[in-house]
Amino acid sequence: MATGARFKPGVSGCPEKQFKPGNSHRWQPGMSGNPAGVPQSRLEFERAFNAALLREGSPEEAAHLLWKAARAGEAWAIQNICQRFAPQTQSLRMIHEVDHEEFDYTKLTDEQLDQLARIMEAARSEPEALESGKSPAKAA
Numbered sequence: 001m002a003t004g005a006r007f008k009p010g011v012s013g014c015p016e017k018q019f020k021p022g023n024s025h026r027w028q029p030g031m032s033g034n035p036a037g038v039p040q041s042r043l044e045f046e047r048a049f050n051a052a053l054l055r056e057g058s059p060e061e062a063a064h065l066l067w068k069a070a071r072a073g074e075a076w077a078i079q080n081i082c083q084r085f086a087p088q089t090q091s092l093r094m095i096h097e098v099d100h101e102e103f104d105y106t107k108l109t110d111e112q113l114d115q116l117a118r119i120m121e122a123a124r125s126e127p128e129a130l131e132s133g134k135s136p137a138k139a140a
Contacts, residue, residue: 069077
C-alpha cells in the first residue's frame with residue numbers, strides 16, 4: 001500500500017484533472033454557478049401555475065384544506081398554521097469588540113441615534129424594576 005494515499009481535506013484525488021488557476025472552465029471568485037439565471041420557460045411556468053391556482057380555488061378553501069390536514073395530524077400543516085399565527089421573531093445580537101475601530105456615530109441619523117439611546121436605556125434596566133414585575137419600558 002502506498003504511503004500518503006489517505007484522503008486529505010481540500011486536496012483533489014486527481015491533481016492532473018482538477019480545475020487549476022488559469023483553466024477557462026474554473027469558476028471565478030464571486031461567480032454564480034448559474035450565470036444565465038432562471039430560464040424564461042421556468043418563469044413562464046411559475047406564472048401560469050400560480051394563475052391556475054388562483055382560478056381553481058379561493059383562499060377560504062385553501063385555509064379549510066390546511067386546517068383539515070392539521071387536524072389529521074399532518075406535521076407540515078400544523079407547522080404552517082403555527083408560523084402564520086405566531087411568526088418567529090428576528091433577534092439582533094450586537095457585539096462591541098474593544099480592540100477594533102470605534103463606532104462612528106456621525107454616520108447615524110438623529111432618529112437612529114434616538115432609537116439607539118432607547119435600546120441602550122432598556123439594556124441598563126434596574127434590578128428593582130425587574131423584581132417588582134415592571135418592565136424597564138413601563139418603569140420610565
